[in-house]
Amino acid sequence: CAGIASLFVEPVSMVESIRMQVVATLGDTPAAEEALKEVMAVPSWVMGLGAILSGLVAGATINAVAAFGEEYGWRNYLVGALRHKKLLPASLFIGAVWGIWHAPMILLMGHNYPNDRLLGVGLMVVMCILLGVLELYFVIKSGSVYPSAIIHGAFNGISGMTVLWFPTGSATTTAMTGLAGFAALVIVIAALWLY
DSSP states (O other): OHHHHTTTSOOOOHHHHHHHHHHHHHOSSHHHHHHHHHHHTSOHHHHHHHHHHHHHHHHHTHHHHHHHHHHIIIIIIHHHHTTTSOHHHHHHHHHHHHHHHTHHHHHHHOTTOTTOHHHHHHHHHHHHHHHHHHHHHHHHHHTSSHHHHHHHHHHHHHTTHHHHHOTTSOTTTTSTTSHHHHHHHHHHHHHHHHO
């Protein structure tokens, strides 16, 4: 996703991104200067790797537990109800329902799309369809809903990375839930299909 997002916006190092956030939060204060000294002492690649690893660990543990409820409904109950359908039609239907299910959070709170709430509902539907194809593939292959909960949790855990690397980007283009993320998911789905 990051490679695709860099086609839209110039990436920023983790150190610079965190510096921008500290200044935006604390302003030009002694506390900001002290926090920045600590940030500058850590190499950017260490921060990036640490953020990715912590997102993946959280995705396979606490985030997977949180995502399990959704996944039990989407990839267990609905898959059973649609077992006579093929992968693509079932994924399209489940993904559309899953995306629309997020609409109240997007419209009322700006979830994932704070500046493009109405467009965000449509983008969330597309994202849920694409991520749903990937999740459903692993549910069918494994015969279990647990892989989809882990994928969902990991996606939630690392999707914030694009905000750190592309702080001047838009949620509709550079985020995992925007065009860059869609392109990355299409590439993964195509690779699975070819496999």
